Amino acid sequence: SEQGSNPVCSACDGERKDQPITGMTILWDLKPDGEQTWSEGSILDPAKGKTYRAKAKLLQGGDKLEVRGYVGIEALGRTQTWVRQ
Template sequence: MLLAILMVLAVPCTRASAAVPAGVWLIDGKAAVQIFDCTGQLCGRILWLLTPRDPQGRLNRDRNNPDPALRQRPLCGLTVLWGLRPAGPDRWGGGWFYNPDDGKTYRVSAELRSADLIVARIYVGIPLFGETKTLVRVAHGTSAGWC
């Protein structure tokens, strides 16, 4: 009996992994991100913007970035979600979200609530003081503003 218990304890515990919900997801009607697998983690890049161009007709840039050297990079194609690791079935945590609106990077966790709905918690410090964002799956290329 003791040998059986020791064998069970010696087997490493594995977390239930969450399959990355690949596709295009709309956030607050202002931006859409393409969610993709990046080395077993969940990542996302901007694919659509409600207002993709400035008044001069140029693609919007990352003008609020705290690093002046990065302020000229286009928002289209910019990776804004990264490092989300599986934290259980249909759950991810420990990731990062870069918000081009304020140039700040936040912690993020996410949960797939249905095939077409992700609920994400974006925060600094602890999730309690964060903000909840709802991401809804959309078809790629169905309106103007695509990168």
């Protein structure tokens, strides 16, 4: 993506192509899957322009969100923890 105060998603396809990353929806279609957990969603990696399957879990009273993006099975993926600011 282009560098600057609001880089764009140059690697994205379709309507997201060359759109600003800040404010872009990158996590969608998650379905409740228990208490404070969601699954069967999708997540966009704006650096690569690729979309992966996703699941998420709220931690520490909602101050953190653990997000896992994966291809096919969950073992083939990566987890990030996002912190509310």
